Every structure is written in structure tokens, then in C-alpha cells.
Amino acid sequence: DIQLTQSPSFLSASVGDRVTITCRASQGVSNFLAWYQQKPGKAPKLLIYAASTLQSGVPSRFSGSGSGTEFTLTISSLQPEDFATYYCQQLISYPPESTFGQGTKVEIK
Amino acid sequence: EVQLVESGGGLVQPGGSLRLSCAASGFTFSNYWMSWVRQAPGKGLEWVANIKQDGSENYYVDSVEGRFTISRDNAKNSLYLQMNSLRAEDTAMYYCARLTVTHAFDIWGQGTMVTVSS
Numbered sequence: 001d002i003q004l005t006q007s008p009s010f011l012s013a014s015v016g017d018r019v020t021i022t023c024r025a026s027q028g029v030s031n032f033l034a035w036y037q038q039k040p041g042k043a044p045k046l047l048i049y050a051a052s053t054l055q056s057g058v059p060s061r062f063s064g065s066g067s068g069t070e071f072t073l074t075i076s077s078l079q080p081e082d083f084a085t086y087y088c089q090q091l092i093s094y095p096p097e098s099t100f101g102q103g104t105k106v107e108i109k
Numbered sequence: 110e111v112q113l114v115e116s117g118g119g120l121v122q123p124g125g126s127l128r129l130s131c132a133a134s135g136f137t138f139s140n141y142w143m144s145w146v147r148q149a150p151g152k153g154l155e156w157v158a159n160i161k162q163d164g165s166e167n168y169y170v171d172s173v174e175g176r177f178t179i180s181r182d183n184a185k186n187s188l189y190l191q192m193n194s195l196r197a198e199d200t201a202m203y204y205c206a207r208l209t210v211t212h213a214f215d216i217w218g219q220g221t222m223v224t225v226s227s
Contacts, residue, residue, distance in 0.1 A: 001171075034213035036154075043204055043220060044146075044154065049213035087154055091212040096142070097168050098156035098212075 002026055004088050006101035012109045019075040021104045023088035028068045035064055035073045036087045038103075044087065048073065083108055111135035111216055113205050118221030125195050125225070131188040131205030131218055139163075139183040142208040145190050147201035148220075155201075158190065159208060173199075195225045 003026040013019050023033065031051040036044040046055045048064035051071055061076040075082055085105045091098040117129040129145070145157040158179040160167045167179050178191040188205050202222050206214035 032212040034211075036214075038154075043217035044214070045217075046213055046215050049209070049211045049215070053211070055215065089154075089156075089213070091208075093212075095168055096159050096208075096212075097170070098144070098159070100146075100154040100156065103153045 001097070002029060002090055002092070002099055004090055004099055004101035006086075006088055006104050009102060009104060011104060011106050013078050013106060014109045015078055015080055017078045017109075019078050019082075019106060021073045021086055021088075021106075023066075023071045023073070023101050025069045025071075025090060029090040029092050031067050032090055032092050033064075033066065033071045034089045035062075036089060037082075037084045038087065039084045047086075078106070080108075082106065113207065113216055113218035115203065115205055115218040115221035118203065118223045120224045120226065121195055122227050123196060123225055126191070126193045127195065127223060129190040129192065129203055129205075129221055129223070131190075133186045133188065133207075136207070136216075138181075138186040143179075143181060143188045144206045144208050144214060145179060145188075146204045146206055146214065146217075147199075147223075148204070149198075149201045152201075157203070160188070192223070195223075197225050199223060200225045 033051045035048040038044040052064045088101040114132045160179045176194045180189045202220040204220045205218045207216040
């Protein structure tokens with residue numbers, strides 16, 4: 001099974017800060033890596049797919065990069081509505097069994 | 110509007126069964142792989158199961174293999190999760206999600222809560 005490890009697990013930041021979250025895979029997943037944002041009591045929301053493609057409607061301050069085993073999600077200028085928990089997720093072609101990282105909670109400093 | 114709506118959650122005793130449903134609308138349901146993802150209270154997301162467009166293939170996380178069955182009815186635009194031999198550790202919010210060709214979950218339902226407790 002492919003494991004995803006996110007770092008950090010918790011992040012305290014201020015509005016306007018540049019924030020970077022890392023996701024490391026236990027084996028290569030090509031670019032089959034996605035990022036989600038989840039707010040309390042809500043379903044997750046897709047932000048980035050295929051490692052670096054912005055989902056329609058997602059603000060351009062969000063960006064993703066990486067390939068193989070190391071990936072990053074960057075928020076260029078943190079906004080009040082960005083305080084949430086972020087998850088990475090992988091699904092290689094076959095068998096199509098997915099895993100999520102453990103999550104990174106972004107809180108207000 | 111593209112939408113997924115789950116139902117069927119509730120309180121069940123350990124060893125019991127429950128069937129979750131997910132009604133899809135606003136897109137051609139039969140064109141997509143579909144999935145169930147769960148989240149235990151205060152915990153992270155866990156993928157549970159996937160099913161192919163025609164129902165001919167399905168895959169499960171090890172912890173539910175042999176106890177849960179994912180199925181679909183394309184004529185009814187519906188996805189199901191039959192859960193048997195439920196355990197306390199199955200307590201979670203269960204989400205259905207649409208799986209895209211780029212291997213991401215782009216549409217999620219609001220979730221249905223399953224509580225396994227005596």
C-alpha cells in the first residue's frame with residue numbers, strides 16, 4: 001500500500017503569509033496526486049489535481065508542484081477563508097486503491 | 110447542478126448491518142467511477158471503496174474487505190454501500206464522491222453519519 005505523509009501536521013500562520021505544505025509518498029505515484037481543503041462540518045473540496053492543475057473556481061493563490069514521491073501545496077498569500085485542514089490524496093492506475101495524507105491544519109497565528 | 114446526496118446513516122449495534130445510498134444528479138452517472146470515503150470523528154479522511162462505471166470492478170480498503178460491498182444502479186443514478194459485521198471503528202461520516210479520469214474526487218456529497226455502538 002502507498003502511504004502519504006504530510007508535513008507539518010499543524011501550521012500557525014498570519015493573513016498574508018506564504019504557506020507551503022509537503023506530501024511525501026512511500027513510492028512513486030507519477031503525478032496522480034490531488035489536494036483538498038476541508039472546513040469544519042463540511043465535505044472536502046478539490047483544489048488541485050494531477051499534482052499542479054488548479055480545479056475550476058479555485059483562487060490562483062493556490063498552486064501545486066511535484067512528481068514521483070514529493071509534492072507541495074503553496075498558498076501564496078493566506079486569506080481568512082483559507083484557515084482549514086488540507087489533505088493530499090493519491091490514486092495510481094491499477095489497482096485503483098486510494099490513500100489520503102493525515103492532514104495539515106492551518107490555524108490563525 | 111451537479112450533486113450527490115447520501116442517506117441511510119444512523120445508529121447500529123456492533124455486528125449489525127446498514128445500507129448507505131447516494132443519489133446522483135446533474136451529470137451522466139454511468140460515465141464515472143464512484144467512491145465512498147469516510148472520516149471518523151476528529152480524524153482524517155480514509156478511502157473506503159471504488160466501483161467502475163459498469164459495476165464490473167470494485168476495490169476496497171483492507172479494513173472493510175469482506176464486510177462491505179459497493180454497488181451501483183445506473184438506471185437509478187444511485188450508488189450504494191452495504192455494510193455488514195459493523196464494528197465500533199466503522200463509526201464515521203461517510204461521503205460518496207465522484208472519481209475523475211485524473212484520479213481525483215471532484216464532487217462530494219454532504220455525508221451521512223454512521224455510529225456503531227451498543
